[in-house]
Amino acid sequence: MSILQAKQLYLSRGGNRCLRRVDFQLRSGELVGLIGPNGAGKSSLLSCLAGLGQADQGEVWLQQQRLAQVSAAERGRRLGYLAQQGEVHWPITVERLVMLGRTPHLGSWQQPAEADLKIVERAMRQTDVLHLRQRPASELSGGEKARVLLARLLAGEPQILLADEPTAALDMAHQLSLMQMLQAFVRNKEGRGAVVVLHDLNLASRYCDRIVMLDQGEVVAQGTASEVLTEQRLAQVYGIEAALLQHPRAGLSILPLALRRD
Amino acid sequence: MNLISRKPALLYAGLALLTLLLALASLSLGSTRFPLARALAGVFSAEANLYSLILLELRLPRTLTALVVGASLGLCGAALQGLLRNPLASPGLLGSSSGAALCAVIVLYFGLHAEAAWLLPLAGIAGALLATLLVWLIAGQNSSITTVILAGVAINAACAAGISLAINLAPSPWAVSEIALWLLGDLSKTSFDGFWLMLPFSLLGWLLLAGCGRGLNALSLGEQTAVSMGISLSRLRIQLFAATALSVGAAVATVGSIGFVGLVVPHLLRPLVGYEPARLLPASACGGALMLLLADMGVRLIATQTPLQVGVLTALVGAPFFLFLILKSRREML
Numbered sequence: 001m002s003i004l005q006a007k008q009l010y011l012s013r014g015g016n017r018c019l020r021r022v023d024f025q026l027r028s029g030e031l032v033g034l035i036g037p038n039g040a041g042k043s044s045l046l047s048c049l050a051g052l053g054q055a056d057q058g059e060v061w062l063q064q065q066r067l068a069q070v071s072a073a074e075r076g077r078r079l080g081y082l083a084q085q086g087e088v089h090w091p092i093t094v095e096r097l098v099m100l101g102r103t104p105h106l107g108s109w110q111q112p113a114e115a116d117l118k119i120v121e122r123a124m125r126q127t128d129v130l131h132l133r134q135r136p137a138s139e140l141s142g143g144e145k146a147r148v149l150l151a152r153l154l155a156g157e158p159q160i161l162l163a164d165e166p167t168a169a170l171d172m173a174h175q176l177s178l179m180q181m182l183q184a185f186v187r188n189k190e191g192r193g194a195v196v197v198l199h200d201l202n203l204a205s206r207y208c209d210r211i212v213m214l215d216q217g218e219v220v221a222q223g224t225a226s227e228v229l230t231e232q233r234l235a236q237v238y239g240i241e242a243a244l245l246q247h248p249r250a251g252l253s254i255l256p257l258a259l260r261r262d
Numbered sequence: 263m264n265l266i267s268r269k270p271a272l273l274y275a276g277l278a279l280l281t282l283l284l285a286l287a288s289l290s291l292g293s294t295r296f297p298l299a300r301a302l303a304g305v306f307s308a309e310a311n312l313y314s315l316i317l318l319e320l321r322l323p324r325t326l327t328a329l330v331v332g333a334s335l336g337l338c339g340a341a342l343q344g345l346l347r348n349p350l351a352s353p354g355l356l357g358s359s360s361g362a363a364l365c366a367v368i369v370l371y372f373g374l375h376a377e378a379a380w381l382l383p384l385a386g387i388a389g390a391l392l393a394t395l396l397v398w399l400i401a402g403q404n405s406s407i408t409t410v411i412l413a414g415v416a417i418n419a420a421c422a423a424g425i426s427l428a429i430n431l432a433p434s435p436w437a438v439s440e441i442a443l444w445l446l447g448d449l450s451k452t453s454f455d456g457f458w459l460m461l462p463f464s465l466l467g468w469l470l471l472a473g474c475g476r477g478l479n480a481l482s483l484g485e486q487t488a489v490s491m492g493i494s495l496s497r498l499r500i501q502l503f504a505a506t507a508l509s510v511g512a513a514v515a516t517v518g519s520i521g522f523v524g525l526v527v528p529h530l531l532r533p534l535v536g537y538e539p540a541r542l543l544p545a546s547a548c549g550g551a552l553m554l555l556l557a558d559m560g561v562r563l564i565a566t567q568t569p570l571q572v573g574v575l576t577a578l579v580g581a582p583f584f585l586f587l588i589l590k591s592r593r594e595m596l
Binding site: 052071087103108109 | 347473475476479480481482483484486487489490491492493494532536537538539
């Protein structure tokens with residue numbers, strides 16, 4: 001059953017086409033990777049799915065409801081969105097930052113209760129940042145910050161995670177651990193799902209249940225890694241010559257060889 | 263430090279207590295030695311004496327006005343710095359101070375306040391609302407923070423030009439000095455009439471800001487993330503614009519422009535509340551009241567031939583202090 005769905009999305013910004021005729025589905029228990037070259041419309045699609053921007057045409061459905069008709073607070077509780085640049089403007093402590101994840105669950109005047117503190121602590125434990133709780137967020141390394149921001153997301157107890165290039169600034173070990181955390185998130189409980197924008201095709205191939213490839217605002221392919229990632233498509237969409245390798249543990253891996261000369 | 267930032271209630275209580283003590287000190291402070299006990303006896307008995315009159319008619323409104331104006335400046339400064347995520351934003355940035363000043367100056371220019379004293383603050387408040395509305399119309403709804411700041415700068419410049427014009431064309435040297443002195447900020451001419459006129463606008467502004475803490479906190483993770491957590495940015499902006507127009511506008515309309523309180527106080531208190539915008543709001547309101555009270559006591563204690571204007575003192579002390587803070591934070595970052 002699809003828990004988040006986009007139907008015939010069109011979006012243009014300042015005369016540039018961002019999305020065209022995009023259909024998208026996220027099913028329960030799925031980790032979906034959004035891939036495509038720069039400017040393909042991945043972030044635009046993700047922010048439409050998150051309800052941050054309205055498409056010019058088309059609709060996003062959150063289960064049986066139009067997303068545009070879901071209240072902002074309800075949307076905040078059910079969809080967790082991880083922005084591309086992990087902005088943190090004040091050097092607040094890690095613990096208080098993760099507590100901000102409870103925002104959609106608290107009223108304007110409401111203080112976090114004991115139960116909220118427990119949830120925050122659990123989220124910090126899940127992403128292994130509990131030992132950093134008193135550190136100012138401004139003093140964290142890239143890997144620590146990514147984990148703290150993920151903890152913030154988990155503390156909101158969303159049903160669906162939408163993450164925009166969460167692995168961009170991470171070293172290889174942190175990339176693997178972040179993808180494992182996302183995988184654990186969708187597997188651990190019924191009815192959950194996650195959409196991740198990725199540039200690293202190998203991570204997408206290895207961890208995503210399904211891959212959706214965008215090019216110039218359109219969905220050009222979707223399916224399993226071996227269905228989507230073919231030599232021909234990599235040549236067409238990315239303009240590269242690549243070798244596709246099968247590894248016994250990693251599965252399908254992509255080795256870029258050269259730019260394609262036209 | 264760590265204890266305070268974890269338990270903001272301690273800080274709030276401490277600041278409130280200090281403010282209360284200073285307010286009492288401010289009541290008993292003046293050009294002549296003041297028997298507070300006798301004054302109080304006069305207040306609570308049927309027969310008023312000279313001291314109780316001074317206390318009730320001069321010092322009480324002055325102290326209360328300093329408290330409310332200081333709190334408004336501190337609160338709005340903190341809120342605005344949170345909204346713009348910029349520690350250099352001052353409460354006048356959205357046009358409220360300069361709009362209030364321009365309209366008040368127009369009243370002074372034509373000498374209208376001689377006929378009806380309440381016209382001055384009322385014109386000031388109207389000016390603040392108008393100028394803030396202009397900034398809102400230019401940059402309020404969906405534009406970036408930079409556009410908001412630029413629009414504010416432009417409107418402030420336009421108001422400053424209007425004020426210069428009024429001084430330039432002033433009918434008499436007397437009017438020029440009246441305008442110039444008013445612009446410097448002055449608490450010595452406050453009365454209960456002015457205070458009661460200002461209070462509802464200030465309170466309305468404070469009330470609007472009290473509900474902003476959650477949104478400002480969420481904004482520390484960036485606008486997109488705040489929206490994704492269910493915060494309505496346009497509502498937050500409307501609340502903040504309206505609140506500064508009302509409370510800073512009313513403050514400037516009543517006592518003139520007083521700089522640096524709204525800039526320095528949030529900056530100074532931010533580390534003590536763990537840098538959290540929501541927790542900074544009440545602390546900054548208290549701190550602002552405290553700072554303006556101190557400054558007002560300062561101008562009364564420092565004997566000069568012409569009385570020192572309180573806005574001059576806050577700028578004189580505030581500017582180097584602010585510089586010191588910047589240098590200190592720069593050293594810490596290196």
